[in-house]
Amino acid sequence: MMARRTRKKARPRVTGDVPTSMPLLEVRDLTVEFATRRGVVRAIEHVDVAVAKGETLGIVGESGSGKSVTSYAVMRILDRAGRIIQGSVLFSGLDLITKSDADMRDLRGREMSMIFQNPRAALNPIRKIGHQIEDVLLQHAQVGNQDVGEYAIQMLDQVQIARPRERYHAYPFELSGGMCQRVVIALALACRPQLLIADEPTTGLDVTTQKAVMDLVVELTRKRDMSSILITHDLGVAAAYCNRLVVMQNGHVVETAKSQTIFSKPSHAYTRKLMRATPRPGVSLRELLPEDVRAPRPKASPARGAGAPLLTVEKLVKEYPRKRDVTLFARLFGPKPPIEQEIFRAVDGISFSIKRGESVGLVGESGCGKSTTSMMLMRLIDKSSGLIMFDGENIGEIPPRDFTRLPLRKRIQMVFQDPTDSLNPRYTAARAIADPILRLGDISGGDEVRARCEQLAQRVGLPNELLDRFPHQLSGGQKARVGIARAIALKPDLVVLDEPTAALDVSVQAVVLNLLQDLKDSLGMSYLFVSHDLNVVRLLCDRVIVMRAGQIVEEGLTEQILSEPQANYTRELLAAIPHPPV
Amino acid sequence: MKESNSILRHARYVVSENLVTGFAFLLFVLIALAALFGPYIVPHDPLASDTATTLRSPSFKHWFGTDQLGRDIFSRVIVATRLDFAIALSSVILVFAMGGLAGIASGFFGGWTDRIIGRISDTIMAFPLFVLAMGIVAALGNTVTNIVLATAIINFPLYVRVARAEANVRREAGFVQAARLSGNSESRILLTHILPNIMPIMMVQISLTMGYAILNAAGLSFIGLGVRPPTPEWGIMVAEGAGNIISGEWWIALFPGLALMLAVFCFNLLGDGLRDLVDPQRRT
16 A cells, blocks of 8 residues: 555646646536426536646636535535536546445545635544544555554644644644644645645635645645645635636636636636736725726715714723633632633723724734724623723713613614624515614604615615515625615714625625725715725725734824835735735 | 415425425324314214213224213214313413523523523423423312423423524524614514524424323323313323223224324424424525
8 A cells, every 4th residue: 555655756846837648637528416496406517627737726716606516526525416417527547427435435535635614614523633634544544553643743744733742632622723724634635645625725714824824735735746626716816826727607617727827818708807806906996896887986075084083992901711610629629819810801902093984994813803892892792991982972881781772873883794694584684774773763664664775775786676585585795785784774973894795705895895985985984894804905994903912013094004014914914915916 | 475485385395305294294284173173073972971882892883982981982082182282282382482482581691591591491300201290280280271381391491492502502693793783672682583583493392392292181181180081082081991901992092092192193293394394404
């Protein structure tokens, strides 16, 4: 077994050239159907994809384009409703479609393996990570029982996990998201497969982690002369790491070309649309939209950036007790006086202000306290200390429970990150928009409220006939519009936008960002835009605040911070963003 | 309008996917009809005794035979449906209101509310449930109302746990936060946002406990608590016939027992069907 695994090491590195030799994986004319309640749906149709030895291929497309289904069909892990109708999948000469399930089980993990989007879900939560790596090795009889532990530690070392001997005994919940993804990579590469399929491996990770993880994947696959397929919705990531790209739309391959070619001369209209919608430096918000739908910007309201600040935050702190197992036994017989509870400061004394009509970006990686800050400003959770002044009133002193019923509630609203999660699945769009109007609004009576809802729907570009639909009958972009309509229903002064486009496709994101911009200009609201994506913040915000570990690292005008960052951390963040080569 | 339409379509899909569910729905309709119209359609008066025709085996005239007092067992079985059904239904509605509300409050508010309600249901679960029900009926008095109450109390922990778990996962959901921003008070969020969302799961729970409630009511009557003879009731009828099985008159106990079994069977199957109906995994 081991002898067969030792492959020649010196192999020329594959560059951007389209290889001429026989491809490692060749998918020809692949069609997959799913049986659903509404009849049979074709997820992909006549898909042709080829991956050469040592090549990194990117499959790019928006949600529903069939990019994941293609990879599942290759691995033969479609769920029960899915069926391969026609086509062939040749993997180093073997036709995978005719293989038995037992043969496929043997191939998966040993010859071809996969990394999934959510690393935590891909690991067994109650098993030590070292043992999980051993399981894979033993399953495919790669290493003998004696050496397996050492080999697992070696694998952890290779994916650059510090102190691998110690971490061998760690459980997944003890590791960060980026570390978990490294473990998943170690699992996938443990048996030295020839093909690695990475399905959105860095979605949900911070930019700096994303860069580290992707660099690692590329380095390891190069070193081992493996082929890989990177499935992503992010053109920047695809361009930075792939030799060739396949662009998919609605289950069809619309374009296949070398990365550079795709970015310099995209031939298909859909590719051009995708590229245009991707936020990047030096591009205004309007330029993200297709030419034919660009409306002129409404006139900015005169209140912009003038007068006393609308919101002032001073030395705001949020502390959480770090959970310690203080059992009754320990309390009775432990050392006296008892050990003081450790305190974790999620937000550590931050101060800033927002003027009327201004939009401020709050940027930072996950866990930096930006969400906690926004929840405190929204009066959804209590602060530990500090001052929150809103238009001259000290709202920080009002407990969240009482704040709900005050007229002030109307003036501070929020748009949530996940448009699906933030809509009650049992409420129609109209009912969702009407909720704040019914509770806090000055109008009552069914017809009047309905009229207001229709007016708001029009404002956010939601067709009136969609108002009677339930969330599951709406698309992601439409749900985002409902969420925005609900937030602006009471004409608030300050809207906190908590990564409002993180769950949306780029083309939808472009539309929603433009909508937010227009609404701000015409209604004169102030925005606090919470995000981890500097490229998006650049488009919408006048000023940026960069946060790290509960503290403000840097603050200033957007252009200034993005072009001449002062703090090292900001520079790091900026450097980690993958850019399409345009 | 549109939503109800799609629910109908989905119901048809679930039934056609799983014939057992279809069978359970059919059985349910039959039981419901018997409960509603039983007294008007039976061939004999269920209470009229006739000393001339005691202990007759099943015949064309008496489909299920007659008992010691010459009463027609078929008529008694059909008429008893209403009483057993009513006891089970009212106890389930009662426990749904009590347990469901206590459960969502417990899951949503957490803290002391959760602790107190949790300990109450733990206490109930610490007893053998049927013995607890016996104790309650024996202590409070031998009436139908108390059977309903006892059945409700022993089912209380089941409802609390389901409702608590469902409410707990939705406590920090985006739409709940959004409702807070819209100016809804906590209790309003509980009733208008959380409750409608856990209704489907609770419906499944209702169906599953319905069978158990029927069995419990019949069991209490069987040992002589609650409903008294000569009222037609499945549990009493089985008890009355039990002594006659050895002497060969098997039909007195068999047919009410069979009715009981079918009813319980029907509700359990219906629960599985309902679960398919409301399970989002099955909706594509």
